[in-house]
Amino acid sequence: MMFQGIFEEDLEKEIEQFATHVEFDKGDEIIGYGEHMQFIPLLNEGVIKVFKENKDGDEILLYFLEQGETCAFTLQCLQVGDFKSEIRAVAETNGSILKIPLHKMEDWMAKYTTWRQFILASYQSRIYEMLDVIDSIAFQNLDTRLINYLKDKAMVNRSMTLEITHQEIADELNSSRVVISRLLKKLENDHKIKVGRNLIELTEL
DNA sequence: ACATTAATTGTGT
DNA sequence: ACACAATTAATGT
Numbered sequence: 001m002m003f004q005g006i007f008e009e010d011l012e013k014e015i016e017q018f019a020t021h022v023e024f025d026k027g028d029e030i031i032g033y034g035e036h037m038q039f040i041p042l043l044n045e046g047v048i049k050v051f052k053e054n055k056d057g058d059e060i061l062l063y064f065l066e067q068g069e070t071c072a073f074t075l076q077c078l079q080v081g082d083f084k085s086e087i088r089a090v091a092e093t094n095g096s097i098l099k100i101p102l103h104k105m106e107d108w109m110a111k112y113t114t115w116r117q118f119i120l121a122s123y124q125s126r127i128y129e130m131l132d133v134i135d136s137i138a139f140q141n142l143d144t145r146l147i148n149y150l151k152d153k154a155m156v157n158r159s160m161t162l163e164i165t166h167q168e169i170a171d172e173l174n175s176s177r178v179v180i181s182r183l184l185k186k187l188e189n190d191h192k193i194k195v196g197r198n199l200i201e202l203t204e205l
Numbered sequence: 206a207c208a209t210t211a212a213t214t215g216t217g218t
Numbered sequence: 219a220c221a222c223a224a225t226t227a228a229t230g231t
Contacts, residue, residue, distance in 0.1 A: 165213065176219075181214060197213065197226055 002044045002068055003098070007114045014108070019098040030089040030097070031074075037083045039099035042070050046095015047156045049172075051088045060137070061149070061172040063129045064092060064156045072126035075119060092156060142175060143183050147205060149173060150193070154202050162200045 003015065021044070024030060030041065030048055043065050050071065053059040065071060073087050083102075108115040136145045149169065153162055166184060170177045184200070187193045194201040 167213075177214085178216090178219080182216090185215080195214090 011112045023096045024091045028091045035085045040105045042098040044096045047092040049092045060174045160202045
């Protein structure tokens with residue numbers, strides 16, 4: 001299991017005891033907007049992508065969660081005392097999470113320093129990722145954002161060839177298919193990538 | 206092997 | 219952004 005060796009023995013035992021192990025498949029929705037948070041999810045295996053939507057129902061990808069991480073927004077839900085989810089989480093790959101009951105969360109924060117550190121560290125790394133997102137949305141043009149997206153996607157999937165359609169990319173970046181197609185074409189002409197049907201190969205990124 | 210169709214990608218306005 | 223053309227993959231005959 002993923003979290004072995006990180007926490008002290010007692011905590012590991014408690015995790016064993018109180019966490020429920022849940023498997024998920026690619027494409028499964030882990031949490032939807034407005035859903036009540038009853039658990040803290042620890043990502044045991046696989047990749048989860050996290051979205052935020054605006055009032056018009058447009059949605060953008062915020063970041064990928066990788067194994068060993070937890071979602072900062074669920075933590076925020078705790079502190080604010082508002083247990084409704086501001087985000088949506090969808091499985092990028094198959095994997096599994098450990099669901100930690102909320103009361104245990106608070107319990108462990110007080111009891112275990114390793115847990116506290118883990119939560120704070122994960123909080124911090126999320127904040128930095130969010131800053132990147134803000135930067136790329138506010139100050140960069142779409143082609144840089146697209147490149148970042150492709151790199152990120154390649155990283156979490158540990159593969160330089162991505163199976164994805166232009167439409168899907170457009171949805172995640174909240175752009176349109178046509179625009180993405182044109183940008184991809186440009187990248188291909190610059191020999192940065194190769195595109196095929198349902199396929200993008202990162203050659204020189 | 207060929208025709209049909211749906212999905213994906215390309216391009217001009 | 220929209221409309222339409224072109225290409226590709228999948229399926230049936």
